[in-house]
Amino acid sequence: MNKFLITLLVATVSAETQDAIALKDAVLLALRQNKSLEASAATRNAAQTRIIQARSGLLPKINYSESWTRSNNPVFVFGSLLSQRQFGPQNFEIGSLNSPNFINNFQSQITVDQTLYGAGQTKQAVRSAELTKDLTSEEGRRAQTEVIAQVIRAYYDSLLSADQLSVTAQSIRSAEADLERAQNIRSAGMSTDVDVLSIRVHLASVRELRIRRQADADVARAVLNDAIGLPLDASHTLTSQLVPLDLPDVALQSQEKTAIEQRPEARQAKLAISLAETQVDAARSTLLPQVTLHGAFEADRQRFVTRAGDNWLISIGLRWNLFNGFSDKARIEESKFAVDRSVAEESRVGSAIRLQVRRAYADLNAATQRIDVAKASVAEAEESLRITQNRYQAGISNITELLRTETAVLEARTRHLAAIRDQRVAAAGLELAAGTLTADSAAVNERTR
Numbered sequence: 001m002n003k004f005l006i007t008l009l010v011a012t013v014s015a016e017t018q019d020a021i022a023l024k025d026a027v028l029l030a031l032r033q034n035k036s037l038e039a040s041a042a043t044r045n046a047a048q049t050r051i052i053q054a055r056s057g058l059l060p061k062i063n064y065s066e067s068w069t070r071s072n073n074p075v076f077v078f079g080s081l082l083s084q085r086q087f088g089p090q091n092f093e094i095g096s097l098n099s100p101n102f103i104n105n106f107q108s109q110i111t112v113d114q115t116l117y118g119a120g121q122t123k124q125a126v127r128s129a130e131l132t133k134d135l136t137s138e139e140g141r142r143a144q145t146e147v148i149a150q151v152i153r154a155y156y157d158s159l160l161s162a163d164q165l166s167v168t169a170q171s172i173r174s175a176e177a178d179l180e181r182a183q184n185i186r187s188a189g190m191s192t193d194v195d196v197l198s199i200r201v202h203l204a205s206v207r208e209l210r211i212r213r214q215a216d217a218d219v220a221r222a223v224l225n226d227a228i229g230l231p232l233d234a235s236h237t238l239t240s241q242l243v244p245l246d247l248p249d250v251a252l253q254s255q256e257k258t259a260i261e262q263r264p265e266a267r268q269a270k271l272a273i274s275l276a277e278t279q280v281d282a283a284r285s286t287l288l289p290q291v292t293l294h295g296a297f298e299a300d301r302q303r304f305v306t307r308a309g310d311n312w313l314i315s316i317g318l319r320w321n322l323f324n325g326f327s328d329k330a331r332i333e334e335s336k337f338a339v340d341r342s343v344a345e346e347s348r349v350g351s352a353i354r355l356q357v358r359r360a361y362a363d364l365n366a367a368t369q370r371i372d373v374a375k376a377s378v379a380e381a382e383e384s385l386r387i388t389q390n391r392y393q394a395g396i397s398n399i400t401e402l403l404r405t406e407t408a409v410l411e412a413r414t415r416h417l418a419a420i421r422d423q424r425v426a427a428a429g430l431e432l433a434a435g436t437l438t439a440d441s442a443a444v445n446e447r448t449r
Contacts, residue, residue: 033229047133057122072102083300085309119288142264161217262435269346289320367423374416
């Protein structure tokens with residue numbers, strides 16, 4: 001999908017009127033509009049600029065300065081006249097040397113400084129900036145996968161709330177039919193007011209449940225809008241269905257291996273080791289000499305534009321840190337400890353990632369199995385309700401059995417919907433744990449069974 005189509009989709013869904021939105025559309029919108037991803041992109045761009053800053057150490061530093069000085073200090077006057085090329089025989093007079101008149105000196109100066117040998121400090125600074133940029137890129141990738149998982153969870157939570165609301169409405173219709181049936185039986189003298197009152201109490205509780213589920217549906221829709229980056233009160237129709245996902249069989253070991261290779265956290269741990277090692281090299285480079293080139297061009301004038309003299313200077317300097325109070329040695333040791341910490345952190349992160357994969361794998365298998373069990377339970381509960389209603393109509397069954405089967409049907413349907421939602425979310429959770437969750441993942445594309 002090109003940029004124009006995505007922009008068009010954003011404009012369409014952002015409208016106040018009710019719009020249709022599928023799961024993948026919601027994910028694509030979130031990847032474009034989610035504020036946390038905007039913040040992550042800004043951090044990544046800032047890291048890129050630090051690479052440019054570090055590379056500037058390889059280039060010369062050029063500065064221009066302009067100054068004005070006015071004084072009758074003998075040394076200042078003597079030196080300024082020489083710099084201005086205005087020194088004459090009269091200036092050798094004792095009186096002029098001891099008590100000269102004040103003089104102006106307008107000085108323009110251009111300086112150039114270039115590091116000829118920096119003991120690798122610039123190279124290490126560039127390497128550190130590049131590794132930091134890679135770290136922020138992985139952080140951005142992690143934020144992206146978390147946003148996708150958040151949208152999937154919010155989308156199916158919203159679908160679940162809407163479907164549960166429909167199931168509750170269906171239970172209300174069934175209870176209303178039971179109430180009418182009970183009233184007819186009472187009118188025929190085959191039952192008492194107890195049956196009618198019991199059904200009315202049951203009907204009231206189901207209606208109360210519908211009110212709570214309506215509130216849950218409203219909140220779920222607002223959560224989805226927030227995850228996508230839409231106004232909280234945006235209205236839309238979810239076109240994806242809450243149906244089981246058809247997933248291929250995958251081995252746990254392969255998922256763990258993929259996670260160690262693909263997870264942003266695993267890559268960040270490796271990058272952190274490289275960054276710490278680079279900082280060790282940078283600390284060691286402070287013990288080596290540095291050679292710099294300095295050049296200057298200077299113009300000195302009594303007036304701003306006239307009576308001027310100019311001169312230039314070139315110098316090469318060497319600076320060698322022979323002793324710095326053991327602070328450099330301590331800095332090197334500190335950097336080495338940072339490497340040890342990063343290595344230990346990599347091991348901890350690897351174990352945590354494998355644990356997350358196993359938990360997500362177990363959640364997905366459990367949810368998939370629950371779907372089949374809950375589906376069979378719904379069929380059994382509905383058949384039991386049909387039989388019980390017929391028996392109650394014939395006066396064979398009592399009101400307690402009828403209400404119990406009504407409640408069982410409502411609970412079975414709710415558990416079935418919850419199991420489907422859990423499987424959908426768990427599928428995304430497994431891909432998130434494995435580091436493979438993208439807008440093109442199976443958890444986003446609706447491959448149903």
